[in-house]
Amino acid sequence: MTDAAIPANVLGTLAAKFRTCPATGLKVDLAAERLIKANAVAAVVFLMIGGIFGLLVALTRWPAVHLLSSDMFYLVLTAHGLDVLLLWIIFFEIAILYFASAIILSSRIAAPRWGWVAFALMIIGGVMTNIAVLQGDSSVMFTSYPPLKAQPHFYLGLILFAVGALIGCFIFLGTLVIAKEERTYEGSIPLVTFGALTACIIAVFTIASGAIILIPTFLWSVGYISHIDTLTYKLVWWGMGHSSQQINVSAHVAIWYLIGAVTVGAKPLSEKVSRGAFLLYIFFLQLASAHHLLVEPGLSSEWKIVNTSYMMYLAVLGSMVHGMTVPGSIEAAQRKNGYTHGVFEWLRKAPWGNPAFAGMFLSLVMFGFLGGISGVILGTEQLNIMMHNTIYVPGHFHATVVTGTTLAFMAVTYLVVPLIFQRQIIWPKLARLQPYLFGLGAAGISVFMMGAGTLGVARRHWDITFPASDVMLPHGYPPMASLMMGLNGLSAILAATGGALYIAITVGSILFGKKVDASNAAASLGPMPKKIVRDAVTKYGDAGTWHLPGTYVLVALFFTTFVLYYFVNWKYLSELWPMQ
Amino acid sequence: MADEPRTESALPLERIPFMQRLLDNPFMLLFIGVVVPTVVYILWGVMEITQIPLAK
Ligand code: HEM
Ligand SMILES: [Cu+2]
Numbered sequence: 119m120t121d122a123a124i125p126a127n128v129l130g131t132l133a134a135k136f137r138t139c140p141a142t143g144l145k146v147d148l149a150a151e152r153l154i155k156a157n158a159v160a161a162v163v164f165l166m167i168g169g170i171f172g173l174l175v176a177l178t179r180w181p182a183v184h185l186l187s188s189d190m191f192y193l194v195l196t197a198h199g200l201d202v203l204l205l206w207i208i209f210f211e212i213a214i215l216y217f218a219s220a221i222i223l224s225s226r227i228a229a230p231r232w233g234w235v236a237f238a239l240m241i242i243g244g245v246m247t248n249i250a251v252l253q254g255d256s257s258v259m260f261t262s263y264p265p266l267k268a269q270p271h272f273y274l275g276l277i278l279f280a281v282g283a284l285i286g287c288f289i290f291l292g293t294l295v296i297a298k299e300e301r302t303y304e305g306s307i308p309l310v311t312f313g314a315l316t317a318c319i320i321a322v323f324t325i326a327s328g329a330i331i332l333i334p335t336f337l338w339s340v341g342y343i344s345h346i347d348t349l350t351y352k353l354v355w356w357g358m359g360h361s362s363q364q365i366n367v368s369a370h371v372a373i374w375y376l377i378g379a380v381t382v383g384a385k386p387l388s389e390k391v392s393r394g395a396f397l398l399y400i401f402f403l404q405l406a407s408a409h410h411l412l413v414e415p416g417l418s419s420e421w422k423i424v425n426t427s428y429m430m431y432l433a434v435l436g437s438m439v440h441g442m443t444v445p446g447s448i449e450a451a452q453r454k455n456g457y458t459h460g461v462f463e464w465l466r467k468a469p470w471g472n473p474a475f476a477g478m479f480l481s482l483v484m485f486g487f488l489g490g491i492s493g494v495i496l497g498t499e500q501l502n503i504m505m506h507n508t509i510y511v512p513g514h515f516h517a518t519v520v521t522g523t524t525l526a527f528m529a530v531t532y533l534v535v536p537l538i539f540q541r542q543i544i545w546p547k548l549a550r551l552q553p554y555l556f557g558l559g560a561a562g563i564s565v566f567m568m569g570a571g572t573l574g575v576a577r578r579h580w581d582i583t584f585p586a587s588d589v590m591l592p593h594g595y596p597p598m599a600s601l602m603m604g605l606n607g608l609s610a611i612l613a614a615t616g617g618a619l620y621i622a623i624t625v626g627s628i629l630f631g632k633k634v635d636a637s638n639a640a641a642s643l644g645p646m647p648k649k650i651v652r653d654a655v656t657k658y659g660d661a662g663t664w665h666l667p668g669t670y671v672l673v674a675l676f677f678t679t680f681v682l683y684y685f686v687n688w689k690y691l692s693e694l695w696p697m698q
Numbered sequence: 699m700a701d702e703p704r705t706e707s708a709l710p711l712e713r714i715p716f717m718q719r720l721l722d723n724p725f726m727l728l729f730i731g732v733v734v735p736t737v738v739y740i741l742w743g744v745m746e747i748t749q750i751p752l753a754k
Binding site for chain 2: 361394
C-alpha cells in the first residue's frame with residue numbers, strides 16, 4: 119500500500135504517534151493510550167456509583183437494618199444492576215479490547231476518532247439511562263421485562279450505549295486487520311489477544327440481540343407499538359443479558375493469562391488447547407442464555423435441553439480447560455523460576471504481595487469454586503426449579519461477575535496504572551490488602567445469598583418478614599434465612615470497603631502517583647520473580663511441560679467439590695418431591 | 699502436499715492445518731459466533747413461541 123498517496127485525514131491515523139514503553143519495550147500508540155485511559159476512568163466512576171447502590175441494596179435486604187423504603191429499594195436495585203453490570207464492566211472491556219489489540223500487538227489503533235464517537239455515545243447513553251432511573255419512573259430492574267414500562271430515555275440510553283460499544287468492537291477488529299497488514303506481529307495473534315477476540319465476537323452477538331429487542335421496546339414506550347410479546351422479549355433480551363456475561367468470562371480469562379504472563383512469566387501450557395477452549399466459547403457459550411427461560415412453559419424441553427445441557431456443558435468444558443491451564447501455566451513458570459520443592463512451593467512462593475497476582479489468583483479460584491459450580495447447578499433444568507428466582511441466583515452471579523470478573527479487572531488495574539497511565543501505585547501496602555478485602559467480602563455476599571436462596575428467600579424482594587399486618591398470607595422463613603441475609607449485609611460492608619479502597623488507590627495513583635520512567639518501570643509493576651514482562655505476553659509459544667503436580671491436586675479438589683455439591687442438590691430435589 | 703513435492707524445500711509452504719486456519723481467521727470466527735446462537739437459540743426459540751396457540 120502506498121501510504122503517502124492517501125491523505126492523512128482519510129484514515130486519520132497514518133501519522134500515528136508512538137512512545138516506547140520503558141517496562142516492556144512495546145510501541146504504544148498514543149491515540150490508543152488515550153482511549154484506554156478514558157474508558158478505564160469511566161468504568162471506575164460507574165463502579166463507584168454502582169457499588170454504593172449495591173451496598174444500599176444489601177443493607178435493605180438485611181432484615182435487622184431494612185434501610186430503604188420499598189420504592190427506593192427497587193429504584194436503587196435497578197440502578198445497581200445497570201451501573202455495575204453494564205457500565206462498569208463494558209467500559210472496562212472496551213479498554214481491554216483496545217489494550218489487547220493496539221498495545222499488545224504494538225500496532226496503531228484503527229480509526230481513533232470513531233473510538234471517541236463510541237466513547238461519547240456510551241457516556242451519553244449511560245448517563246441518560248441513569249437519569250431515567252433516578253427520576254423514579256423507571257424502576258423496571260435492569261432486565262426491564264415488559265409489561266413493566268420505563269421512560270423512553272431509559273431504553274434510548276441503553277441503545278446509544280450499545281451502539282457505542284459495538285463501534286468499539288469494530289475498532290478492535292479493524293486494529294487486528296491493521297496489525298496484520300502492517301506486520302506488527304508474526305504468525306498467530308498472542309493468546310491474550312485471542313481471548314479478547316472471543317470477547318469481541320460474543321459482544322457482537324450480544325449487542326445485536328440487545329438492539330433487536332430494545333429498539334421495539336423503546337418504540338413501545340413512546341407509543342408507536344402497542345404490544346411487546348413478553349416471552350419473545352425474554353428470549354431475545356437474554357441473548358444479550360446472558361451473552362454479555364460470557365463477554366466477561368472471555369475477557370477475564372484473557373486477563374488471567376495476561377497477569378500470569380506479566381507477573382511470573384507464565385506461558386500457555388498449550389496454545390492449541392487454550393485456543394480450543396476459547397473456540398468452545400465462541401461456538402457454545404451464548405446458547406446457555408436459555409437457562410434464564412428454563413421455567414417458561416412456552417418453550418419445549420428439546421429447546422431447553424439442547425441449549426442448556428448439551429451445548430452449555432461444552433462451554434463449561436472450555437472454562438474447566440482454562441481453570442486448569444491458567445494455574446498450570448503459572449506452576450510451570452514458577453518451577454522454571456526455581457520453585458521446585460514439593461507439590462506447592464510454586465504456589466506458596468508466588469508473588470502474593472503483588473495485588474495484580476493476588477487478585478488474579480483469587481478471581482480464578484473463586485470463579486471456579488463458587489461461580490462455576492453453582493452455575494452448572496442453576497443450568498441443570500431439573501435442579502434449577504429449586505432455586506429459580508431465589509436469591510441463590512444473585513449469589514451465583516456475584517461469584518462469577520464480582521469475585522470473578524470484577525476482581526480480575528481490579529487486579530489488572532494494578533498493571534494498567536503503571537503501564538498506561540505511567541503512574542506508580544500510591545499506598546502500596548494498602549494496595550496489597552485490597553484484593554483480599556474485596557475478595558473476602560464478595561465471596562461472602564455470594565455464599566450467603568446462595569445460602570439464603572437455598573432456604574427459599576426470593577430475589578428482588580424488599581421484605582422477607584411478611585408481617586401479618588401487611589400481607590394476607592403471613593409467611594416466615596426459617597431464622598437461618600435472616601441470619602444469612604445479615605451475614606450478607608456484613609459481607610457487603612466488607613466488599614464495599616474493599617471497593618472504596620480500590621477506587622481511592624486507582625484515582626489517587628492516576629492523580630498523584632509518581633511518574634513511571636525507565637529508572638523505575640519494572641519496579642512499578644509490584645513484586646514479581648521475573649522482570650522480563652514482554653515475551654510471555656506478546657509471543658506465540660507453549661510452556662513445554664506437563665509436569666504440574668500442584669495443579670493436578672487443585673483440579674482433583676475442584677472435581678471432588680463439584681461432584682459432591684452436584685449430588686447433594688439432586689438429593690435435595692429428591693426430598694422435595696418424595697416418591698412413595 | 700504430495701502432488702507438489704518440489705515447492706516444499708524452496709518455500710516453507712507447509713499446508714496450514716484447517717484448525718489453525720480457522721483460529722487465525724477472526725472474521726470466520728465472528729461469522730460462526732453470530733450464526734450458531736442466532737439459529738440454535740434465537741430462531742429456534744422464536745419458532746416455538748410463534749407456534750403457541752393464542753388464547754381466545
Ligand atoms: C459492594 C459490592 C456489591 C454488593 C454489596 C452487592 C449486593 C447486591 C445485592 C444485595 C443484590 C440484590 C439481590 C436481590 O435483592 O435480588 C444485588 C443485585 C445485583 N448485583 Fe450486586 N453487589 C455488589 C457488586 C456488584 C457488582 C460489581 C456487580 C456486577 C459487576 C453486581 C451485579 C448485580 C446485579 C446484575 C444484580 C441484580 C439486579 C437485579 O436483580 O435486577 N453487583 N447486588
Ligand atoms: Cu445467564
